[in-house]
Amino acid sequence: MVDAPSDHSVASPDDIGGRPHELFSAARGLGKELWQDKPGFIGLLLLVALVLVAIFAPLIAPHDPAAQSLRERLLPPAWVLDGSWVHPLGTDNLGRDVLSRIMFGARVSLLVGTGVVVVAGGFGVFMGLLAGYFGGRTDSFIMRWVDTQVAFPGLLLALIILAVVGPSMTTVIVVLALNGWMVYARITRGVVLSVREEPYVEAAELVGCKPARVLYRHVLPNLTSPLLTLAILEFARIILAEAALSFLGLGVQPPATSWGLDVATGKEYMFRAWWLVTFPGLAIGIVVLAINLLASWARVTSDPQEREKRFARFMARRQAGAGTREAIAK
Amino acid sequence: MSVLEAVVPEPAEPLLRVDGLTVHFNVGRAGFWGQRPLQVHAVDDMSFTIAPGETLGLVGESGSGKTTTGRAILRRVPASGGKIYFQGHDITHVAGAELRLLRRHMQLVFQDPYASLNPRMRVIETVAEPLIVHGLAKSVQDATDRVSHLMNLVGLPADAGDRYPHAFSGGQRQRIGIARALALEPELLIADEPVSALDVSIRAQVVNLMQDLQEELGLTYLFIAHDLSVVRHISHRIAIMYAGKLIEIAGRDAIYEDPKHPYTEALLSAVPVPDPPLQRARSRISYAGEVPNPMQPPAGCRFQSRCPFATAQCLSEEPPLAEKAPAHWAACWHR
Missing domain, CATH: 3.40.50.300 (P-loop containing nucleotide triphosphate hydrolases)
Known part of the structure; x- marks a missing residue:
């Protein structure tokens, strides 16, 4: 048994509502905890850096991402023979600067990825909660709807909607969310079905909690870890799905760009110019890694038992470290 | 009859x-x-x-x-x-x-003290929940006071409220369950x-x-x-x-x-x-x-x-x- 030390236990959001100073100290406590978990902290730093790059792309990008220069086609990165520091990561088949394109592409990719995960996740989790908790006809209706939509080819649906409405960032987000919410609904329903049989859920109902409170306070917290995992996997998939749409001319419209689009177009030059797929691909990989690191920290933090174990490990390490330092001083 | x-x-x-x-x-x-x-x-x-x-x-x-x-x-x-x-x-x-x-x-005391407490809620939240959902606690202070009275009643230490259920033994958990059942009197x-x-x-x-x-x-x-x-x-x-x-x-x-x-x-x-x-x-x-x-x-x-x-x-x-x-x-x- 590990006692939660006072500076470690953070008030839950429910009992600090409306008291800003406590919210602030809770946030500070969380920040301190994140600092102690180095991988999670690195993940957060990477994410913040990428978001800043996306926001300030016009200020820091060395070139206009759409400026073509046919004389400078397919230049390799700077550290390779024939490369130059004018185009640090080389140029593409139309002589556009790869680094600048990645910086600008971050805007679309991050926005679409986050937007779709939030919209599809929100809707899917909501439907899954309803289906799992209320059961019966609600469950049958929602799950048959999910089955029907899973059976329907997603790309076709996307093509129809995009052809009618016309491509834009918003439509891309809506279309991808329409294609992606079912998996959240299914996973949520499964967890809810098992959790709602737990005695503590029955206890909450017997005590007089209304369904919304039971779902929010007792069922939803159990979904943190499967949903975080799923959202991260989906994030990477969405970036690539956006690329597929853009590749078909229904996603991002050139001159704008996205990482996925760059990977898709660079694919044809894979053997002559590896840097066209490698760098946008690396960018996708780094985002997914950063979110993973942060999410794994969030998953542990959301489970009181895991959280106290982690804290105990941290304290043990610190004490061991202090012991060695003392020994060296002697 | x-x-x-x-x-x-x-x-x-x-x-x-x-x-x-x-x-x-x-x-x-x-x-x-x-x-x-x-x-x-x-x-x-x-x-x-x-x-x-x-x-x-x-x-x-x-x-x-x-x-x-x-x-x-x-x-x-x-x-x-x-x-x-x-x-x-x-x-x-x-x-x-x-x-x-x-x-x-009328309230229920459960058989399994391990499964009947939400592992993600602190003891104080679990015991105060009945008071909150029935609108019986006038303020946070009032709820805290009533919970500590209940804890006292069932023989739990005063500082138990800030901990999570996994920090307690089976008998103590059952006491928490009884305190929750008694919250509504x-x-x-x-x-x-x-x-x-x-x-x-x-x-x-x-x-x-x-x-x-x-x-x-x-x-x-x-x-x-x-x-x-x-x-x-x-x-x-x-x-x-x-x-x-x-x-x-x-x-x-x-x-x-x-x-x-x-x-x-x-x-x-x-x-x-x-x-x-x-x-x-x-x-x-x-x-x-x-x-x-x-x-x-x-x-x-x-x-x-x-x-x-x-x-x-x-x-x-x-x-x-x-x-x-x-x-x-x-x-x-x-x-």
């Missing part, structure tokens, strides 16, 4: 009156066209009363319907027939806001095998706590259990169930010293006596035979397949609950 008034001789209004409670669960359909519904007869025609401040022990083997009876009284499973009266009001079919209001008057506490998941050494503590609380707060208990020594310790009266039927109900000493039903006799002979020579000298009554299929209960007495005294009458006619001695009711043709 005039039978019921006789069970509790005092004129005081019973806190709880269960009158012919029947619970059947639909489990599917049988027959080529699915024309015959399959039903499990969990509880059949069960009647009893509990007076204010009394403890009724409800005993029976697994699957005899004791938990279902408790859940039906709490309105967690719908009654297929019969009536449940609480403080004279018919609560068999209350729903919605009225049902939520009823929760303030209910009159009736239904305890569904509250000590069967605990270590033997802890059981006495929790049972004694429940007795102290009863004295202090004037609580009424329906104590569901299969541990006969615990039931004897805490109950004023005891009801015995077999295969969904109430077969005997009487005062504690009457049941233990002079059981009327053959099943009760066998059940009691299984309780070990804490005196080895005496225990060796006792003979255990055990009857062969199978418990009847709850989907197709037999026509006559439910105990007919195992009863050594069964006659033709037992096979065809169901014995009614009859008064065999003053305030001692049993359902048997031959005793």
Whole structure:
């Protein structure tokens, strides 16, 4: 048994509502905890850096991402023979600067990825909660709807909607969310079905909690870890799905760009110019890694038992470290 | 039912009156066209009363319907027939806001103290939740005060509120569960095998706590259990169930010293006596035979397949609950 030390236990959001100073100290406590978990902290730093790059792309990008220069086609990165520091990561088949394109592409990719995960996740989790908790006809209706939509080819649906409405960032987000919410609904329903049989859920109902409170306070917290995992996997998939749409001319419209689009177009030059797929691909990989690191920290933090174990490990390490330092001083 | 008034001789209004409670669960359909519904007869025609401040022990083997009876009284499973009266009001079919209001008057203590507390909620949140959802706590300070009073009442340390359930032992967790049940100041506490998941050494503590609380707060208990020594310790009266039927109900000493039903006799002979020579000298009554299929209960007495005294009458006619001695009711043709 590990006692939660006072500076470690953070008030839950429910009992600090409306008291800003406590919210602030809770946030500070969380920040301190994140600092102690180095991988999670690195993940957060990477994410913040990428978001800043996306926001300030016009200020820091060395070139206009759409400026073509046919004389400078397919230049390799700077550290390779024939490369130059004018185009640090080389140029593409139309002589556009790869680094600048990645910086600008971050805007679309991050926005679409986050937007779709939030919209599809929100809707899917909501439907899954309803289906799992209320059961019966609600469950049958929602799950048959999910089955029907899973059976329907997603790309076709996307093509129809995009052809009618016309491509834009918003439509891309809506279309991808329409294609992606079912998996959240299914996973949520499964967890809810098992959790709602737990005695503590029955206890909450017997005590007089209304369904919304039971779902929010007792069922939803159990979904943190499967949903975080799923959202991260989906994030990477969405970036690539956006690329597929853009590749078909229904996603991002050139001159704008996205990482996925760059990977898709660079694919044809894979053997002559590896840097066209490698760098946008690396960018996708780094985002997914950063979110993973942060999410794994969030998953542990959301489970009181895991959280106290982690804290105990941290304290043990610190004490061991202090012991060695003392020994060296002697 | 005039039978019921006789069970509790005092004129005081019973806190709880269960009158012919029947619970059947639909489990599917049988027959080529699915024309015959399959039903499990969990509880059949069960009647009893509990007076204010009394403890009724409800005993029976697994699957005899004791938990279902408790859940039906709490309105967690719908009654297929019969009536449940609480403080004279018919609560068999209350729903919605009225049902939520009823929760303030009767609460449940769970069997498994490990699964009945949300592992992601601190103890203070768990115990304060009833107060919050019923709008009984005026402020955060008020809620905190009331929770610490409850913790004190059930014998938990004052700093327990800030911790999570995993930091507590089984006995302590059961105390938390009792504190949560008491938060709404209910009159009736239904305890569904509250000590069967605990270590033997802890059981006495929790049972004694429940007795102290009863004295202090004037609580009424329906104590569901299969541990006969615990039931004897805490109950004023005891009801015995077999295969969904109430077969005997009487005062504690009457049941233990002079059981009327053959099943009760066998059940009691299984309780070990804490005196080895005496225990060796006792003979255990055990009857062969199978418990009847709850989907197709037999026509006559439910105990007919195992009863050594069964006659033709037992096979065809169901014995009614009859008064065999003053305030001692049993359902048997031959005793």
